[in-house]
Amino acid sequence: MLDATSSTATQIRHGATDNTxxxxxxxxxxxxxxxxxxxxxxxxxxxxxxxxxxxxxxxxxxxxxxxxxxxxxxxxxxxxxxxxxxxxxxxxxxxxxxxxxxxxxxxxxxxxxxxxxxxxxRKGRTASIGLVLEDLADPFYGPLSRAVEEVSRAHGSLLINGSSAEDPDREQELALALCARRVDGLVIIPAGDDHRYLEPEIRAGVATVFVDRPAGRIDADVVLSDSFGGARDGVAHLIAHGHRRIGFIGDMPRIHTAAERLRGYRAAMEDAGIPVEEGWMSLGVTDPERVRRAAEEMLSGPAPVTAVFAGNNRVTVTVVRVLAEHARRVALVGFDDFELADLLRPGITVVAQDPARLGRTAAERLFQQLDGSLLTPERIELPTRLIARGSGELPPAD
Amino acid sequence: MLDATSSTATQIRHGATDNTxxxxxxxxxxxxxxxxxxxxxxxxxxxxxxxxxxxxxxxxxxxxxxxxxxxxxxxxxxxxxxxxxxxxxxxxxxxxxxxxxxxxxxxxxxxxxxxxxxxxxRKGRTASIGLVLEDLADPFYGPLSRAVEEVSRAHGSLLINGSSAEDPDREQELALALCARRVDGLVIIPAGDDHRYLEPEIRAGVATVFVDRPAGRIDADVVLSDSFGGARDGVAHLIAHGHRRIGFIGDMPRIHTAAERLRGYRAAMEDAGIPVEEGWMSLGVTDPERVRRAAEEMLSGPAPVTAVFAGNNRVTVTVVRVLAEHARRVALVGFDDFELADLLRPGITVVAQDPARLGRTAAERLFQQLDGSLLTPERIELPTRLIARGSGELPPAD
DNA sequence: CCCGGCTGTGACAACGTTGTCCAGGCTCTA
DNA sequence: TAGAGCCTGGACAACGTTGTCACAGCCGGG
Structure with a gap:
């Protein structure tokens, strides 16, 4: 079978120009x-x-x-x-x-x-837009990019995308490469915090929308989830179920969303009059191994936390693994929903963003810019939704 | 709860300064x-x-x-x-x-x-390649597209991609639009089964590689997982654990991978001398609701199946949900791995493909074509791997 | 009969870049 | 000092498409 297909190959590839x-x-x-x-x-x-x-x-x-x-x-x-x-x-x-x-x-x-x-x-417009995201393989960005693609398609545009891998230099390189291709617009999930490099491009008419995290040092359209409010609600949910010693594990605070979620955690604690202890917070850990260590640390000692708030889906998943091996039952609320969260026992309570809506909103805004119907950059914050599934409703086990 | 935030998006006007x-x-x-x-x-x-x-x-x-x-x-x-x-x-x-x-x-x-x-x-080459896949949001294609992007990036190319949504016409439209952009090459996850429309493009020098499913009616490079072998192994695994009444739920047989997996199922059953009953097979169901009905049907009746082989990850997930509500313990092996499969109780035994490797292999082959170092189209089949996690090792419960 | 407008068509110049080729000015050697 | 050869810089023509404009033929109305 394999041989048969191989043998006809050259004829198909190069032979056809000979006769006709x-x-x-x-x-x-x-x-x-x-x-x-x-x-x-x-x-x-x-x-x-x-x-x-x-x-x-x-x-x-x-x-x-x-x-x-x-x-x-x-x-x-x-x-x-x-x-x-x-x-x-x-x-x-x-x-x-x-x-x-x-x-x-x-x-x-x-x-x-x-x-x-x-x-x-000849025409000036390329009918294509660029999407710079952090990691194509991250399940959070799948629905987001699909939403962008769908809006893009509805406007007759193609989508060019690339991953920055959370590296500001790579983000810039990618964005500028897309500009050199003369994309009509850019949707960017920023990795860096200084986007002045885009000023000449924006001035030249490249529509630009930032998603998930705000732009740095330039004035631009931004579409965000309400990280602060979401985290505050999630932590308040734990407090409402009787917890006082609540841990927080999140990403580097230089990432805007991470900082906002931390701020939400602190706000909820303060609202409840609970002083936060230093050992309850773990910031800047991303890889599973370090998340694991951080979780184990705050779960041990004389006064361990009885609940954990996880700052994003990757952290949540790792914490779930740690808790599964853990004797004492510990409550958990995670930021970001993920597939199968309802199938675990207990189901994982999450503060859900709507990545598809983020992407859709951003892309629509982009094309409004291109229409000329948008005059002023705005910051749009989309609400989050707390989904109770069990893990967040566990009572404190002292 | 959360009414205030969930009703509308909060819009904050950002400091766009002058009105001159x-x-x-x-x-x-x-x-x-x-x-x-x-x-x-x-x-x-x-x-x-x-x-x-x-x-x-x-x-x-x-x-x-x-x-x-x-x-x-x-x-x-x-x-x-x-x-x-x-x-x-x-x-x-x-x-x-x-x-x-x-x-x-x-x-x-x-x-x-x-x-x-x-x-x-002026130069003729665009330093960009196109990726036509089925659904950007499908977690299976995340790692695949990232792998393609990485190889592409290593060769200094940008990636343009679009989703066909399993619609042959849309696949063709997309692929040809990419050709009009003069991408140097195309990586296609086919939705249709006739790709002769690409012949003029291939002849004109557009490198082309098909992934995950073979090309239809043209001779081209193809990179596949060994669906047949994987399914056969998975079903044989169930048989080895004592099952004889084994159900199969898969996609439409017009999709090559689905047909191959069905063939693997039949082969394993035949190898074990087990005649397959008509009611054990459900083909062409994709949406959760119909998968659910199909599963419930084969789990009821006088001689229900004691094990299920699920043809892809979406089916697997739905079947997991059905089984969770089910009294009798039913064994399950799914095609495709998925995140958290190990965290469920029991863990889900799967036949794992390596989507990243599929993507990487395809993209590398594409650039080999562009180098001129590839002369004959080939069909490459990557092996699958059975990962036992518990659900596939449950004994039959009659 | 002519005139003005209308319709279908094509010649030509852009769009912004790169490949080719030539022209000066320079250095180096005899 | 002149000729040979090198280095730097620039003029110009492509690449394949679309916008502009002009022209030829045809019509109906005066």
Whole structure:
């Protein structure tokens, strides 16, 4: 089976130009080549005698990448003008049905496809937007990017995306590469905290929306979840169930969302009049191993915490693992929902964001910018939702 | 609870400063316009830049369609030739340090960024590849697309991607749109089963690799998981633990992977000499509700199944939910691993694919095609791995 | 009969970049 | 000091498309 498919490969790849289309192509090219009388052609006339330049070799059909028919080729084959082909391809009015048919046939026969690079160059707009996120594989960003893609698609745009891996330099590199591609707009989940590098781009008309975390040192549209309020509610939920010694495990406070969630934790504790002890908080841990150590630490000692608030889904999952091995029952509320949270025993109580809505809102805002219907940058905060599933309702076990 | 936050998004207007709007916008432009065509340099430098946000500048009508400095502008400002700027921008040799410095300063001052559309048009290669997948939000495709992105990045390419939503027409539309953008290559997770529409593109030099499912009716590189073998092993695992009445719930058999897994199921049963009853198989169900009904059906009746083999991760998750509500303990093996499968009680035994490796392999093969180092299309099958976690080792409960 | 407008078509110039090739100015050697 | 050769810089033509404009033919109304 494998051999059979392999053997036909070369025929399909390279063989097809020999008999049918090949003659036509070369004839057309020859006509085209000699048909520019305006230039004072010394090298042109000598072309047959002079040894090949790199250029002429590069122009040989078999060596040229993208040796594709152009509108000129289609026009020649259909016996019409270049612009008429353009009109047909773009569905512009003012072409006789008969002419249109001839052009369509030529397009079909040559396998022509419009070169959008050239089109972009001419028209200015690329009908594509860029998405810079942290990690394509993070389940939180899946729905978010899909939402962006859907809105994008609805506006006839393609989506180019890349991951910054939480590295500010890489974020910048990516964003600027996208700008060089002349994307119409950018949706960015920031890794860094200084985005002044985007100022020339924004000034040049690149629509820009930041999601999940705010932009740094520039004025721009931002779409966020209410991290502060969500965390405060989640911690208050634990307090309402009788907990007083509550731990907090979160990401580096230089990340805005992490800082906000920490602030929410502190606010809830303060509202309840509970002084926070230093050992209850673990900041800046991300990798599972360190989260594990941090959790075990605050669960041991003379006055261990009876509940944990986890700052994001990765932390939550690790804490769930630690608690599963733990004798005493410890309450848990996590920020971010995750699949199967309801299937665990107990189900995991979470403060849920709506990543799809984040993405949708950001993308819609982007296209509003492009419409010109948006005048002032705004900061939009989407609400979070507390989903009680059991783990957050466990009473304190002293 | 949470009514206040959950009803609407909180919108906070961010400090967008001046309202000195549009009047002198147009005046500035008028000056600029009349002076620029012949000698564009000095008035640019002399122009006073009033403190304004990047946004208010971008909103000016003449900037709306992205008017940006070009190499020509940079050249004029630096007092050098066009090509010299090009050399500096591309790091080509043959420019005096002093000249280079002048050019760099001009670039900085004007906020110039090379227009890659024009570059692409000229050079032929776009340094971007397209990824057509089924659903960006599906956790299975997260690691896959990240792997593709990483390889792509290592080769200096950007990744453009879109979701086909399992719709062949949309797949085709997307793939061809990407070709019109002149991506250098395509990684496709096929939704349809006829890809002859890609023949002109492949012939024109677009590298193409299919992942997860084979290409239809064309000869192309394919990277797959060993669905047949994996399913056979998984079902054999259940048989080895004493099961004979084993159910199978999978996707539509028109999807290649689904058909292969069904075939694996049948093979394992046949190897064990167990005749398969019609009611044990449920094909073509995807949405949770129908999976649920199918599962409940085969778990009821006079001779219910004692074990279920689930054809993909979405099915597995739904079956887990059904079994959780079920009195009798039913064994389960699922195709595809998923996060937290180990945390459930019992842990879910799965036949794991390696989506990241699928993506990486496909992307590497793509760039090999682009190097010219690949001549013949191949079909690569990656092995699966059975991970026993408990649910697949439950004995039959009759 | 002419005139003005309308319709279908095509020639041509941009869009911003890079490859090619040539022109000066320089250094180095005889 | 002149010729050869190198280094730097710039003019120009592509790349494939679309916007502008002009032109030819045709119509109906005066």
């Amino acid at each position: 289309g090949g003659q036509h192509d070369t004839t057309d090219k020859a006509v085209n080549d000699t048909a520019s009388p305006t230039t004072p052609v010394d090298d042109r006339t000598g072309q047959r005698i002079v040894p090949e330049t790199a250029h002429s070799i590069a122009r040989r059909p078999e060596n040229r990448y993208g040796n594709r028919p152009t509108m000129k080729d289609v026009a020649a084959r259909a016996g019409v003008g270049l612009k008429t082909v353009s009109r047909v391809v773009n569905g512009e009015p003012g072409v006789t049905p008969d002419t249109e048919r001839r052009v369509q046939e030529a397009i079909e026969a040559l396998g022509f496809r419009r070169n959008d690079s050239a089109r972009v160059l | 709007g549009g009047q002198h916008d147009t005046t500035d432009k008028a000056v600029n316009d009349t002076a620029s065509p012949t000698t564009p340099v000095d008035d640019r430098t002399g122009q006073r830049i009033v403190p304004e946000t990047a946004h208010s500048i971008a909103r000016r009508p003449e900037n709306r369609y992205g008017n940006r400095p070009t190499m020509k502008d940079v050249a004029a400002r630096a007092g050098v030739g066009l090509k010299t700027v090009s050399r500096v921008v591309n790091g080509e040799p043959g420019v005096t340090p002093d000249t280079e410095r002048r050019v760099q300063e001009a670039i900085e001052a004007l906020g110039f960024r090379r227009n890659d559309s024009a570059r692409v048009l």
